[in-house]
Amino acid sequence: MDTYQPSGRASPLFFATAALAVVVAAAVAGLYQLAMRGVIGFDLRAAFVVPLLYGAVLGGITWAATRYGHCRAARPALIAAVAVALVGWAVSYYWDYRLHDVGDVSFWEFLSLKRVSGWKSKSSHWDGGWVVFFWTLEALLVVPLAIALGRAGWSAPYCESCRRWARKLTLDVRGVSRDDARPALDAGDLRALIELRGDSVTTLALEAELCPKCATGWLTAAEKRNTTTGKQTHTLHHALIKRARMSPEAIEAFHDRRNADIGQKLKPIN
Numbered sequence: 723m724d725t726y727q728p729s730g731r732a733s734p735l736f737f738a739t740a741a742l743a744v745v746v747a748a749a750v751a752g753l754y755q756l757a758m759r760g761v762i763g764f765d766l767r768a769a770f771v772v773p774l775l776y777g778a779v780l781g782g783i784t785w786a787a788t789r790y791g792h793c794r795a796a797r798p799a800l801i802a803a804v805a806v807a808l809v810g811w812a813v814s815y816y817w818d819y820r821l822h823d824v825g826d827v828s829f830w831e832f833l834s835l836k837r838v839s840g841w842k843s844k845s846s847h848w849d850g851g852w853v854v855f856f857w858t859l860e861a862l863l864v865v866p867l868a869i870a871l872g873r874a875g876w877s878a879p880y881c882e883s884c885r886r887w888a889r890k891l892t893l894d895v896r897g898v899s900r901d902d903a904r905p906a907l908d909a910g911d912l913r914a915l916i917e918l919r920g921d922s923v924t925t926l927a928l929e930a931e932l933c934p935k936c937a938t939g940w941l942t943a944a945e946k947r948n949t950t951t952g953k954q955t956h957t958l959h960h961a962l963i964k965r966a967r968m969s970p971e972a973i974e975a976f977h978d979r980r981n982a983d984i985g986q987k988l989k990p991i992n
């Protein structure tokens with residue numbers, strides 16, 4: 723089956739959105755530093771959560787740059803994600819320096835003074851090696867998360883002819899199992915797959931990613947099965963196809979079935 727492959731292209735606009743992302747990251751670093759000052763020494767958990775949140779925000783900034791810059795290429799997305807993560811991380815130290823009123827002490831002197839003085843909590847004093855340890859830990863919380871989330875946007879389905887990102891719609895086809903789906907999958911007939919009916923205990927979870935302008939789309943399908951162990955219910959997913967190209971007929975069938983499903987839910991109960 724023909725599946726979605728990113729084209730590896732990026733709009734020239736991506737240079738601008740990526741550069742803007744770096745500038746925004748440098749500004750957000752100031753807010754992060756203010757938040758960290760508020761929590762350090764008061765709540766140890768927050769001292770972990772705030773860097774993770776910051777990493778997620780930096781990742782979100784690159785993700786937005788990828789979307790608005792129409793980047794469908796892995797390497798430029800990765801470079802932007804690394805630049806935003808490293809700038810966001812490094813500039814937060816500079817903000818720390820600026821937010822302290824330290825007169826004519828230079829930035830590097832400030833860092834070594836900070837290492838020596840450390841942080842005080844109620845019962846203990848963390849300085850020297852501990853400061854380096856916490857700085858390293860902080861970097862490990864912020865940077866990898868920012869890169870992982872930031873580089874994720876490029877591989878999403880994109881309609882090359884309309885220059886639009888696809889929109890995701892979901893549909894649960896109840897009563898259909900992967901065995902029911904097998905003949906339609908083997909025949910590569912996505913329309914037949916979408917129109918399946920059955921009385922199995924499983925559900926066929928469909929996800930269509932569709933161009934908002936034309937009849938182009940990709941279908942992902944998985945079987946969902948609920949299992950109960952003790953008092954807990956888990957949902958097992960069994961992937962069947964990922965981003966298989968849909969024909970215009972399959973897209974129409976998807977819309978029809980989804981609308982019927984929504985209509986069913988809206989019907990008043992007698």
Ligand SMILES: [Zn+2]
Nearest residue numbers: 881884933936
């Ligand atoms: Zn299109």
